[in-house]
Amino acid sequence: MRNRPTQLAGALGAEEGKLLACVHCGLCLEACPTYVQTGDENDGPRGRLYLMRAVEEGRLGVESRSFTRHIERCLGCRACESVCPSGVEYGQLLEAARADIAAAGRGRGFTSRALRFALRHVWLHPARLRLAFRLARLLRDSRLPRLLLRAKLKGLLPARVEFALALLDSSSAASLSDETVGRFSEAKGGVSVEGADITSTAAASNASTSEEIGRSTETKESAALLFQGCVTEGLFARVNRATARVLEAQGCRTRAPRGQVCCGALHAHAGDLEGARRLARRNIEAFEDAGAAPVVTNAGGCGAMLASYAQLLARDEAFAARARAFSPRVRDVSQQLADVGIREGARLDRLTATYDASCHLLHGQKARVEPLRVLSTIRGLSLAPLEGSDVCCGGAGVYNLVEPELSSRVLEEKLRHVRETGAQILATGNPGCHMQIGAGARLAGMKLRVAHPVELLDESYRRAGFYRNDE
Template identity: 40%
Template structure:
């Protein structure tokens, strides 16, 4: 046995953390150059290989789960670019989520309490979310926001959040009907996951998604019983709450008798498709239903590509660049479909940016937890975006849209940030009323 220096403190092994995914890592280091935080910091501890090694060491009891360990686990964006790079097929997302489940949310005690509050008591309840959004809207419009900013009343993290948040729109997504009929012959009956952030900040995207699906012969169901997908809970070590939320969604959609669950937020899609992992080792019924549900889940771009886009599309004349949301490209291996959909729109000129599949720094609530690194990544991203000379930046995920819009704003670029379905919707509209 090797003599240990640096007085390695003994810690209790954590057998449940010795998950099978760990075994696949061969420590080849191919992930390093693909990891945004390794690129930024150049240290092994902020790389996928290093984190896996530390998680294994913690599982074996070679190191305790302490502040330092927590830091390494939460500097990770969870972007999963390493999964794309890994020749051995290691599912890093699963590993880091397991480690975070041992830690719980990160940050100072008050920050932790706030995160927990949100994760446990806000996200699972659409009603509370909407109420909160309305309050926030009031804060933004009453002038209190401006006042708070002017007086530097907000704590640092809240200030970051404040800078990032777009004005809460007038309209939240609260459709009057549960079912939207197909236009033309019905090709499929699909469910739409409305989620948390999307419903509040991007009601327009949901409406566009429904219209595009309808025009493609889909009957769209928006089950009332659904809730947030729980991705943020999983990413921040709150698995129990996540399981409860997953069960609600599984029940709502399996009960709705749909051919597919269409998801227009990449993070929600990846999390939904991974419900089976969330329920691993649990009750057989949960596992079986999670597997059935996951098999139905489709990102909207993936779904439209599989279904085959129905015309007629009008012209949208624009130079467009496409940001691969991490949880679409790395989490769901969806890269080709969105690009082909964009190319299908007459008038769209698709220009690739450098490192399109590199994280923009949003990464769920990362930009709130690690604003410093998030800002550096965003800087890099906006520079790449600007170089394309595009007028439209497409990023089919709410976190990316918020982060990129903030970046574009800060740089004073004249560039629209939108979802892919926004452009499709516009193209259909353009044909209807040229």
């Protein structure tokens, strides 16, 4: 009889056909950043799937180092899913494998255990999480992280601490070169979305100004419910405000339902599927109460997680049907904009931007062209193609802190390609990618602004005078 660990066996029970569907063709290998870096078959999707099968069939222990090591070195980027001809749903199997590793008490040591503690005792409690982010903002806005980084304490600060400071600093609105800070300062008079009906205070469109400034595409009247996200609202509230203003400018009434919580992605990736389910149930309730409009996110990681609730709660009698109704409502802000139409704003200063795709936005939500369409609407911004735009940056949630060595190798490759573009701005649709690339650029001394595409569109709208509150 097979010695099946509970969670993995559970996933295989539901998705066993997908796991067995792997025909070992190897087409996924070159798409896998960890395989490309190490050249080790077990650091690629095919090898990891083989290890999962070995555990599922009782030929390998879940606590064995060969299993835990290679499963934990996976970025969870899901690039392998996009190229797999057999439709192996790798991401779901990875989460189940990690749940078994966590249940067996195995992990990456102190950092991993500290993360699990924080996920359980902070992230599952909204008041504590708000306090944690408030403290993080206080530290960031004190500019102490920047001063410490500028003091070049290399060798005195542990590399992991230095990178953590750079991550925090890169979430700041002013984390770009001095020349571009002036040009792209955050819009004043932003709208408040925290638990509020945005429509009452949001910016209003100004058709006559739009006609003077340039072409405007046709827009449809619509509505959206904004999913704010814990990291986005905690460290990038400006992106949530910009998202609301930009949607409103297209005639899309936008509000952020009360009662929403973290999406649960960090829990799922760390193997805490029960924690992820708890959060998923609360989000479903919050958005059910708010009506039937699309659930719009501006973070690729959150969007892919919200879209996976149907699978996450498939065996929950009370929530399975509700989750199946919820997941198809989820869309990225770029997909919503592509659907409702994007007006053209004012010309920005002549700058070159490049775009890096968030893995979960690309491979989870399948938003490949929509973010580029948002950027191409912004006049004055020239877009330089980024080689390897569809390859992970090495951020992957907290992978950069728990697997710093492999993460930095993946990041170096990304920064090399960014340098080749000569761009002053890198646009990306996920806070984790934003901080990872921003931190890497900062530590490498690059002059680079990292921004969400809607921040740039918002800036062009503000210049066009679309926002009454900004006058």
